[in-house]
Amino acid sequence: MNKIIRVLIYLISGIFFILCAFVGYAIFTLPDVTELIDTNPTTTSFIEYRKQEAREEGKTLRIHRRWIDWQYIPKVLKRTIVVAEDAAFWVHEGIDWHEVESALRENWEEGKIVRGASTISQQTAKNLYLTPHRNIYRKLKEFLITKELESRLNKRRILEIYLNCIEMGEGIFGIRSASNIYFGKHPSQLDISEMVRLAAILPNPRQLHPNQSSPELAWRSRTILNRLRHYEFITNSQYREAKDQLQNFFDNRSVTSR
CATH class of the missing domain: 1.10.3810.10 (Biosynthetic peptidoglycan transglycosylase-like)
Known part of the structure; x- marks a missing residue:
């Protein structure tokens, strides 16, 4: 019985030591995020991953990314x-x-x-x-x-x-590049229905496209618009206008899965 207890103690101690080492290494290798307080990142790990992914497939991924400051x-x-x-x-x-x-x-x-x-x-x-x-x-x-x-x-x-x-399509990162590539506009020129469709692609930006209709895009777009109204982030007239624009968009395109 004592032998079993000793084995269990050694086992638990070993697991605890491994977990401590695991967490300690993770903490020790944390990046210094303070540089982000006043410096914009020139690239990201995710962008570099996508570029490497393309290279392994014998391709060159063109990156579209232009910074837009908060106030704009x-x-x-x-x-x-x-x-x-x-x-x-x-x-x-x-x-x-x-x-x-x-x-x-x-x-x-x-x-x-x-x-x-x-x-x-x-x-x-x-x-x-x-x-x-x-x-x-x-x-x-x-x-x-x-x-x-x-x-x-x-x-x-x-x-x-x-x-x-944020990734917003094949080689597209950030809302400024996404607005320009998908709609030919600066973000400040987007109407609410376009903003909603951009937001709707975020869970799966390499499969969904804000200008290509699909059941998922339609459902997500309407859900997001309803949330904007629920939180009173838009007026009733803005809601009705955006709802009509979304309806026209999805009615004028056959809603099929990609």
């Missing part, structure tokens, strides 16, 4: 992205535990992963410093970097970086 991003566009991706962004501390709980419950009920719960802060951490690969170590690094971003940067700066680094 329309308020409605900021709000559209936030309600689409992370409605609690301004109040959580990097992790939305309510969304995590809801996602875990829904995925358990479905028996597969049907939704995630990554916040804008987590997505920013991933885009800047990590890759799409999913494993325990990467999730730990994402969590730690997210907490660093939240403690060193204010919410406005995190959102500004996110809006300039």
Whole structure:
């Protein structure tokens, strides 16, 4: 009996030591996010990953990315992205535990992963410093970097970086390049229906296209528009106008899966 207890103690101690080493290494290798306070990132880990991915396929990926400062991003566009991706962004501390709980419950009920719960802060951490690969170590690094971003940067700066680094299509990063490539406009010239369609592609930007109709794009676009009205980020007249524009867009294009 004593021998079994000793073995268990050694086993638990070994596991604890490995976990401590695991966490310690993750903390030791954390990036210095303070440079982001007043310096815009010239590239991201995610961009470099996509370029390497293309090289391995014998291709050269042309990157479209132009920075746009906070003050030139329309308020409605900021709000559209936030309600689409992370409605609690301004109040959580990097992790939305309510969304995590809801996602875990829904995925358990479905028996597969049907939704995630990554916040804008987590997505920013991933885009800047990590890759799409999913494993325990990467999730730990994402969590730690997210907490660093939240403690060193204010919410406005995190959102500004996110809006300039988020993947929005094949080689397209940030809302300025996306607005120009998809609509031939500066973000300040977009109407609400166009903003909504841009936000709608974010969960799957390499499959969805804001100018190519699909059932998923239609559903997400209308959901986002309804959220904008629910939170009173747009007026009733703006809502009706955008709703009509979306209706015309989807009616004039055959809604088929890509």
